[in-house]
Amino acid sequence: MKETELRTVANLNIESISSSTVVDFSRILGGGNNRLFKAVTENCKEFLVKEYFPDDRKRLQREYGALEFLNKSGFDDVPTPYFADETQNYAIYSFEKGRIADAKAFTSIEIDKVVCFLNKLQKTKPENENRARFLDALFASRSLDEYSDTILFKFGKFEESLKSKEIHPKVTKLAETYQLSEIVRGTIERLHKNSATKKLFKPIKESDMRLSPVDFGPHNIIMRNNDEPCFIDFEYFGWDDPVKIVANFLLHEGSKDIPREQKLYFLNRFKEQSSLPLHVIERIDIAVQLAALDWISILLWGIAPDRVASKKFLDADLNIENYLDKQIHKIVIRIDDLQKKSIEDQ
Structure with missing residues (x-):
């Protein structure tokens, strides 16, 4: 229009x-x-x-x-x-008047309000008319197995793009420098085979699904003039595995500047206060590991030729060289973080 x-x-x-x-x-x-x-x-x-x-x-x-x-x-x-x-x-x-939340300035006060919002939202169960009232969330899953498949779907889109004649040399160099398939596919495979974690990949019950805004992070929180948060952006809203939103908040690109101690505080407070069943909550730590791979896959897919072209269409002044440099830098940081954690766990 x-x-x-x-x-x-x-x-x-x-x-x-x-x-x-x-x-x-x-x-x-x-x-x-x-x-x-x-x-x-x-x-x-x-x-x-x-x-x-x-x-x-x-x-x-x-x-x-x-x-x-x-x-x-x-x-x-x-x-x-x-x-x-x-x-x-x-x-x-x-x-909504106010300012976008500053991830760097997040304190336990802001974290408590985020946890409160999530816990209040997750008290709505898929019973009676509630289940039919809402669609499944975008990229919803009923198990960490399905979440893994979603990650591999996104990564697969990037792999396909490497065959394109329009692929940028900087993207090709990134793929040649890092063993991306081993990082994404290999890590998921190891988590599935690990005797301590493979049982956590099984499907949850329909009654364990919860409502989720999906795209959830400081970038979608407006701090009103009274310093109270207003949560925005519910375009992907729907039923989903409830641990994914917790993991996504921690690993979201918009959350990267939240201090580490506040991220740990968020995770602990959510576990302490959540009304979710124990068999659902115990899957959070694996979901966090998968979310790290998810974000690597999201960023990789974002530098595929068709995605870059759509960015250029929306912004005719976009400097593609600078855009790719910034996105690749984000990807490399996440890969380095993942590999560092892997070494620490050995």
Whole structure:
């Protein structure tokens, strides 16, 4: 939809919601593949208008449904949903004032609030109407075996890209320098064969599944002006293996600057306070190891020619050389961290 068309239809709905005329409607930064706009009314109310990227991931349905449910369930640390139009693929939410959480400045206070949010969310079980109400999360899994398959799928996409004529020499050099298949496939295989861990790869019960925002880290937390967190971005929301979200928070690219002691505090606090069954919680440490491989695979897939081309399409000014240098640097750091931990465990 053209921006002028979106402005027209969104303004009509905002004016109906606020009983006031929209006096400003402007594009704001962020949103990834989506387009974000801030609308301000004559009576000084502010709204976020979000136009979703048109793909098969049902982003609007997931996010709007999640926020509707959470608001009705007493969560005051998420945006308020006001209106959704699935035909036009946009929604209207509260505009949350504040700043993106600073991972480097995370203290035990912020960590406690993150743990509280997760534990409250995970108290919703897939029973009765709750199960049918929500889709499975994007890349959901019911076992660490399935999680491994998802990681290998992403890594496989990168391996396929190495055969492309469009592959960048810097990516080829990375693949030649590191034994990437041994790092990803080899580590997963060893975890499966280890007598102490292989039993943890078995499927969990349907009743052990929990709701997950999936893309969960400091980059998706707005610290409101009262220093309380507001959790955003529920486009991948749905049912998932509950230990994955814990592991993903720790290993997420957006979490890399959280101090190590705070990451350990997060892990211990979650285990202490979680309402999850013990047979689910005991799988967290393996999930963390898999999440490290998952993020290596995500970053590798991100430098495949088609993914780089899509980045260039979204940002015509993108310097591909600089972009690849930054992404490869991230990958190398993660590989070095993984290999260092492997040596320490020997």
